[in-house]
Structure formats: structure tokens, C-alpha cells
Amino acid sequence: MSDGEIRSVIVPLTGLEVLIPNATVAEITNYSEPQPLSDTPPWMLGNFLWRGWQVPLISFAVLTEAATAENTANARVCVLKSLIGNARMPYFAVLAQAFPRLTTITASELVEVSSDINPIAVAGRVILDEREVVVPDLDRLGHLVAHAAFGALPVTQRPQTAD
Numbered sequence: 001m002s003d004g005e006i007r008s009v010i011v012p013l014t015g016l017e018v019l020i021p022n023a024t025v026a027e028i029t030n031y032s033e034p035q036p037l038s039d040t041p042p043w044m045l046g047n048f049l050w051r052g053w054q055v056p057l058i059s060f061a062v063l064t065e066a067a068t069a070e071n072t073a074n075a076r077v078c079v080l081k082s083l084i085g086n087a088r089m090p091y092f093a094v095l096a097q098a099f100p101r102l103t104t105i106t107a108s109e110l111v112e113v114s115s116d117i118n119p120i121a122v123a124g125r126v127i128l129d130e131r132e133v134v135v136p137d138l139d140r141l142g143h144l145v146a147h148a149a150f151g152a153l154p155v156t157q158r159p160q161t162a163d
Contacts, residue, residue: 011100015066031075044148056149064119084142
């Protein structure tokens, strides 16, 4: 891999595809019915058990209003490392409609799609291989998921200092 190349994953969702850095992907696994959470938005599908963690599972397509619902038959779960720095939520997951594809990209391959307004948790859109893909704002997404799943959970942690 040369300088300027980023290993990425294209994740197919209902109505859109998202482009995320491969380094944020912990694992792709088969869908299993999540445990519902009470008083959450429709895009929060619930928690599922993964490697001993209760991981919040979301529908990014519903969150961004690309879809009103997603099919779970043959779905996959893309477990992502949370970027918010909270020990209570080191991971969250996104429902995928097929197995994500690995790709290596450079900035010169991406053509930004200009937009006055992006949906919540979307950093932007780009053209990649003649297709429009969404680039999520993973930091903001992590905060949204933490708030929806845990309510008043402090979403960042301060380093411990000795007194």
C-alpha cells in the first residue's frame, strides 16, 4: 500500500452504500435478532450479544431516511469500533444488506458530491467507481448511538489523574 491509500469497506444498506475505513471494522457477522430497547428511535434496532458485549445495532438507512425499514432476511451485521472513547460502548453495529466489500482508495479516486445539507451523521457523499456512496460521520454517529442506547451516558471519558 502506498502513501495516500486508505483501506476501506463499502457497506451495502437499503437504498445506499456507505464507505468506512477498514480500521474501524471489528467484524462482519450474521444477523441475529437484537434485544429491543425501550423508548428509542426507530433506527435503534436494539442490543445483540457479540463476544461478551451488549452491542447497540442500528439501521443507518433509517437514521438517514434512505429507507423506512430494512429487511433482515440474509442481513449481515457490521460491528464497528466506537470512536467516542467510552468504555461502556466500545462497539456499535450497523445492519448491512450484503457482505461488505474491501477496497483501497486514494483521494484522487473520490469525487465529492456537493450538497447544501447532509442527513444527520453523514459527513458527505462521494462518487467512487461511478457510484455515489455515503461517508458517515463516525464520531457523531457514535454519540447518537450512545445517547439512543444509554440515554444520559457520558459519551466521553476523561483520563484518570492521580491526586
